[in-house]
Amino acid sequence: MGTEFLKIKELEEAIEIIEELFKNSYKNQSEEISLEESVHRVIFNDVEAKIDFPPFNRALKDGYAIKAEDSFKSSPQDPKSLKIIDSIEAGIYSSKTIEKGQAIEISTGAPIPEGSDAIAMVEHTERYGEHVNLLVGVTPNTDIAFKGSDIKKGDLILKKGNILSPGKIGALKAQGLEKIEVFKKPKIGIISTGNELVVDKKDFKFSKIYDVNSYSLKSAIQISGGEGEILAIVKDNYDELKEEIKKGLEKYDILLSSGGTSAGRGDILIEVLNDLGEVYIHGISIKPGKPTIVGKIDSKLVIGLPGNPVAALIVYSTLISPHVRKLSGLKESMKSKVKKFPLNSRLHSSKGRAQYFLVKIQDKKIYPIIKDSGAITSLAIADGYIKVPKEKELLEEGEMLRFYEF
Missing domain, CATH: 2.170.190.11 (Molybdopterin biosynthesis moea protein, domain 3.)
Known part of the structure; x- marks a missing residue:
C-alpha cells in the first residue's frame, strides 16, 4: 500500500502557500553581463545617459x-x-x-x-x-x-524592468557601455523519476518510454525567464533520488522532480522530502495535477510534478511559472496572452475540483482536446488551456471563456 495524500489543498490555498514559500525563500538578485549577451534579459536598475547624444553637432x-x-x-x-x-x-x-x-x-x-x-x-x-x-x-x-538633441547626459534611457531588445542594446552601446546589470535568472534543476524512462534509442524497448517531461519543462522554464538544466533520470529508488536531490541543491536554486509524486508503491519523493526537509503540499484539488508535492529543504524549494506530461506542464505553467518570471524580472503574468473566446460545444468538468483543459483555437472558437493527461499528442496540437472552476460542472456551447496561450 502506498501512502495517502497527506496534505491535499484546494487550489486557492495551494496558490497562497506557494506564493508565501517563494516570497520567503527567494529575493531578486542581479548580475552584470556584457551587452552582446544581454538580448531578452531584464534591466535591474534605471539606466541614465553617461554622455550627450549626439556628443557633438x-x-x-x-x-x-x-x-x-x-x-x-x-x-x-x-x-x-x-x-x-x-x-x-x-x-x-x-x-x-x-x-x-x-x-x-x-x-x-x-x-x-x-x-x-x-x-x-x-x-x-x-x-x-x-x-x-x-x-x-x-x-x-x-x-x-545638435549636441544632446537626442538625449542629454543624466537623462533616463531605460527603466528597470525593460527587456533588452536589439534597439535598446544599440542605445546603450551608443553611450559607450560595455556591460549592463540585469536580473539574475533563477537556476532550476530538473529530475525525472521512473523505472520506465529512457533517453537513448539503444535503451528503448518494450515497457519503456522516452523521457518527455525533462525537455518540455526545460523549454517552459526558458520561456519563464529561468535557466533550466536537465540533471538525471532516477529510478524509483529512495537512496538514488535522495542523493540526486542533495547534489542538485548544492548548485540550483529550485529543483523540479517529475513523477514519483502520487500514492503508489514507487512514489518515494514524499519520503525523501520528509526526511530531508518539510512538505507543505501533498496533493492539490485540481485535474490534471492532483499528485503535486511542494517541499522545502533548508532554504530551497523542491517541487514534485506529476509524471503525466500534460499535468506536469499545466501545473508548472499555472503555479510555478509566475514566480520564476518574477525572479527573472518579468511580469508575473502574461495578460497579453490571455484572451476570451466562445466554447465550440458543451463541456463537462469534474465535480468539486478545478479542472484545466488543453484546447485548440480555430475560427476564433475554443475546441477542448479531450484526452487523458498522459496523451503526448494533445501537447503537440494544443494552443493553450482553459480553467474551469470547481463549482462548474457543465459549460454550455458559446460560453465565453478565458484562453491562456502557452
Whole structure:
C-alpha cells in the first residue's frame, strides 16, 4: 500500500502557500553581463545617459556646411557661389572656421565646423572645381543634429524592468557601455523519476518510454525567464533520488522532480522530502495535477510534478511559472496572452475540483482536446488551456471563456 495524500489543498490555498514559500525563500538578485549577451534579459536598475547624444553637432545629410545667410534667395536661375575650403568625412573634423562666402564639403555624421549653421544638401548644389553653386536657399539649423538633441547626459534611457531588445542594446552601446546589470535568472534543476524512462534509442524497448517531461519543462522554464538544466533520470529508488536531490541543491536554486509524486508503491519523493526537509503540499484539488508535492529543504524549494506530461506542464505553467518570471524580472503574468473566446460545444468538468483543459483555437472558437493527461499528442496540437472552476460542472456551447496561450 502506498501512502495517502497527506496534505491535499484546494487550489486557492495551494496558490497562497506557494506564493508565501517563494516570497520567503527567494529575493531578486542581479548580475552584470556584457551587452552582446544581454538580448531578452531584464534591466535591474534605471539606466541614465553617461554622455550627450549626439556628443557633438553633426550633419544629417551629405552636402556642404555653410552660413545659411549665404544661401538666401538662391535658385537654379540665380545660384549663389561659395568657395570650398575643406572636406570632412564622418569620424574626422576640420579645424577651419567658415567665413562669409565659404563652404566645407561634409558627409553625414561628420562634426559641424565652426562658423556653419546649416547644411546645403548635395542634391541641391552643383560643384565647379573649388566652388559650389547653391541652387536652393536654406534656413539656419537645416539638417543639423545638435549636441544632446537626442538625449542629454543624466537623462533616463531605460527603466528597470525593460527587456533588452536589439534597439535598446544599440542605445546603450551608443553611450559607450560595455556591460549592463540585469536580473539574475533563477537556476532550476530538473529530475525525472521512473523505472520506465529512457533517453537513448539503444535503451528503448518494450515497457519503456522516452523521457518527455525533462525537455518540455526545460523549454517552459526558458520561456519563464529561468535557466533550466536537465540533471538525471532516477529510478524509483529512495537512496538514488535522495542523493540526486542533495547534489542538485548544492548548485540550483529550485529543483523540479517529475513523477514519483502520487500514492503508489514507487512514489518515494514524499519520503525523501520528509526526511530531508518539510512538505507543505501533498496533493492539490485540481485535474490534471492532483499528485503535486511542494517541499522545502533548508532554504530551497523542491517541487514534485506529476509524471503525466500534460499535468506536469499545466501545473508548472499555472503555479510555478509566475514566480520564476518574477525572479527573472518579468511580469508575473502574461495578460497579453490571455484572451476570451466562445466554447465550440458543451463541456463537462469534474465535480468539486478545478479542472484545466488543453484546447485548440480555430475560427476564433475554443475546441477542448479531450484526452487523458498522459496523451503526448494533445501537447503537440494544443494552443493553450482553459480553467474551469470547481463549482462548474457543465459549460454550455458559446460560453465565453478565458484562453491562456502557452
